[in-house]
Amino acid sequence: MTYFEPKRNITIYEAIEDYINEKEAIGSLSQSSVENRRYELNRFAKFCKSHSLEEPANIHKNMIISYLKDQNISKASKLGIMYVLIGFMDYLVDEELILDNVASTIRKPKIYPPKADYLTxxxxxxxxxxxxxxxxxxxxxxxxxxxxxxxxxxxxxxxxxxxxxxxxxxxxxxxxxxxxxxxxxxxxxxxxxxxxxxxxxxxxxxxxxxxxxxxxxxxxxxxxxxxxxxxxxxxxxxxxxxxxxxxxxxxxxxxxxxxxxxxxxxxxxxxxxxxxxxxxxxxxxxxxxxxxxxxxxxxxxxxxx
Missing domain, CATH: 1.10.443.10 (Intergrase catalytic core)
Structure with missing residues (x-):
């Protein structure tokens, strides 16, 4: 098993705020996207905390899978949450707070979009x-x-x-x-x-x-x-x-x-x-x-x- 020592000792909540602040600073997200992402990530952090997991380095694949299973939402909504978590964990890898982006290795649900509407x-x-x-x-x-x-x-x-x-x-x-x-x-x-x-x-x-x-x-x-x-x-x-x-x-x-x-x-x-x-x-x-x-x-x- 590979031993990993995070560059900083911070909580998931603190990492989320750092991540959101960086996105706001570079202007890569609209204000509504910032708020939506903050909401989704804090909800994930709350789930982790309820399972006695508070630091980014301790996030594991099964925890993310359990969180997704716990959400009583459509496949399309789960896919949206997965992309939010993948983006966040990419940031954590870059900041050397986690070793790997385990969210990106989870199989994504297949979405079959409805036939698009248009007018004759x-x-x-x-x-x-x-x-x-x-x-x-x-x-x-x-x-x-x-x-x-x-x-x-x-x-x-x-x-x-x-x-x-x-x-x-x-x-x-x-x-x-x-x-x-x-x-x-x-x-x-x-x-x-x-x-x-x-x-x-x-x-x-x-x-x-x-x-x-x-x-x-x-x-x-x-x-x-x-x-x-x-x-x-x-x-x-x-x-x-x-x-x-x-x-x-x-x-x-x-x-x-x-x-x-x-x-x-x-x-x-x-x-x-x-x-x-x-x-x-x-x-x-x-x-x-x-x-x-x-x-x-x-x-x-x-x-x-």
Missing amino acids: FEELEQVYQSEAQNASRKMVDRNLLLFSLFTDLCLRVSEVVNLKIEDVRLDAQEIWVTRKRNKTDNIPLNDDIVNKFLNWYAIRSEYKGNESPWVFLSSHGKQLKRRQVHYIVSQALGRANIIKRKQGPHLLRHSGASLKARAGENLIMIQYLLGHENLNTTRRYLHFEWDELREMVGRSPEFGK
Whole structure:
């Protein structure tokens, strides 16, 4: 048996705080991720303490397995906890507080994700028509523009709510979008979206706080928030009698990308609209119907005749 002497004598709780403080200092986690990780790790530390284990060097594989078995949660949630523990134990190895990352050696549960939801062209048309007929005069142009930025340009919610007036160049028919990690991309606009911007700007002047730099305003004249956009989209889907597992703006973004792919558009261009760095991420947005697959096989040339 290999003898191991930790570099420092600290408790699991102290190691967790050191780990979280390092993540916060380098900015590798969002604030919500920091709190979630702290919560999960402290819950693990409490379980260890209840079994008279208080120092990182004494954490063993069976203790982690017992902790996971003790959690009455789904396989997907257990997998999430495992990745949190693996990340924490990587830190412990780097800090020479443990010898090996035993969490990484535990077999991970197999997860079979459900078939992704997306809207057909007819369903999207239903959403737009319902919104045009039911939204109030002051909201309808704003909401239809929001929907088009999700479906036509496949933007993320954060990218839309953080659009500033100066980012929109209607004369050049393009917008400048701030992506993840503060990367900026320019995206062309079609005539329909330009007209939707003009319609929204015309009614936006009636809003309280219309001098705000943000393109999209709430009914109170404040910058529109992500949760408010989620509510707007989910309400529109409900009024159109469309019920999916996820009722938010990501469904529109996902659907827009899927429709473009099914129409035969260039995947690299779809990847650019989505703001994905890896094409494999874009592939998750692509779907087909069985009849379409059958038709494609039917179009195959006949060889050897």
